[in-house]
Amino acid sequence: MTTKTIIKEHRLSGGGVKYKASPNHGGIFAAGVADTIVLHYTGGSSFDSSVEHLCSEKTKASAHLVIGREGQVTQLVPFDTIAWHAGASQWKGRSGMNQYSIGIELDNAGELTKNQAGMYSSWFNRTYAPEEVFRGTHRNRTHPSFWHIYTEQQIEKTFAICDLLCDTYGISEIVGHEEISPKHKVDPGPAFPLDKLRQCVEADRADNSADNIFELGADRVVTATKLNVRSGPSINFEAVSAPLLTGRKVKVIERHEEWSKIEFTQTGWVNSRFLR
Numbered sequence: 001m002t003t004k005t006i007i008k009e010h011r012l013s014g015g016g017v018k019y020k021a022s023p024n025h026g027g028i029f030a031a032g033v034a035d036t037i038v039l040h041y042t043g044g045s046s047f048d049s050s051v052e053h054l055c056s057e058k059t060k061a062s063a064h065l066v067i068g069r070e071g072q073v074t075q076l077v078p079f080d081t082i083a084w085h086a087g088a089s090q091w092k093g094r095s096g097m098n099q100y101s102i103g104i105e106l107d108n109a110g111e112l113t114k115n116q117a118g119m120y121s122s123w124f125n126r127t128y129a130p131e132e133v134f135r136g137t138h139r140n141r142t143h144p145s146f147w148h149i150y151t152e153q154q155i156e157k158t159f160a161i162c163d164l165l166c167d168t169y170g171i172s173e174i175v176g177h178e179e180i181s182p183k184h185k186v187d188p189g190p191a192f193p194l195d196k197l198r199q200c201v202e203a204d205r206a207d208n209s210a211d212n213i214f215e216l217g218a219d220r221v222v223t224a225t226k227l228n229v230r231s232g233p234s235i236n237f238e239a240v241s242a243p244l245l246t247g248r249k250v251k252v253i254e255r256h257e258e259w260s261k262i263e264f265t266q267t268g269w270v271n272s273r274f275l276r
């Protein structure tokens with residue numbers, strides 16, 4: 001029986017999650033700026049070899065988490081610290097997405113080539129049977145090709161962890177490496193249900209904000225660990241203060257869709273989902 005996974009001091013705790021520190025990381029995130037999750041595949045031959053690789057000083061690469069094919073998880077970098085996973089990248093007017101994101105690597109061999117025997121090969125020459133292969137068109141391309149499937153346990157674990165991260169850190173966007181570096185990257189690729197993940201997290205947010213239709217002038221309490229306060233009602237506006245911490249009392253003075261303008265020592269906009 002596994003216990004529930006929670007986040008404690010910027011680390012996953014419980015549920016069998018392991019921790020192995022990677023030397024490949026930057027400093028602490030600037031206050032409140034990590035508002036995005038970037039998903040990757042390892043393109044490696046095994047969970048353990050990928051963890052080793054991302055902990056080797058030579059690679060200069062890391063991620064916050066690696067999620068394996070049995071749903072096993074190893075964390076390499078705490079969530080308040082910059083990991084090196086996104087490389088040269090751009091998204092919605094920002095570049096160098098390592099500074100703004102939590103990186104999750106999924107153990108997966110990546111794109112496969114069909115051989116004459118009707119089997120499929122990875123770049124490291126392992127052979128895969130047809131039932132381990134997904135045929136689909138990558139969002140950055142026009143023609144279908146072959147991809148190593150993700151397992152159900154792995155997908156389920158990824159959805160659960162993304163949900164937890166969104167709730168804890170007020171993360172508002174989940175993207176694929178292929179979207180923030182479309183010229184060079186194809187991960188996580190079409191075998192991963194990225195759009196469905198976004199819909200699920202979105203639906204969860206809508207559920208939560210349905211409980212949050214409250215009167216203007218009402219006193220509310222911050223439920224997120226760190227809540228970003230922005231200059232306008234969307235994640236595209238910059239933070240106007242250090243993030244508010246759990247339990248902070250605020251007054252709602254204006255609403256716009258799922259966003260609330262709040263008053264504390266100053267004013268700013270927050271996602272209503274993180275107020276109670």
Ligand SMILES: [Zn+2]
Pocket residue numbers: 039040041085177185187
């Ligand atoms: Zn990647």
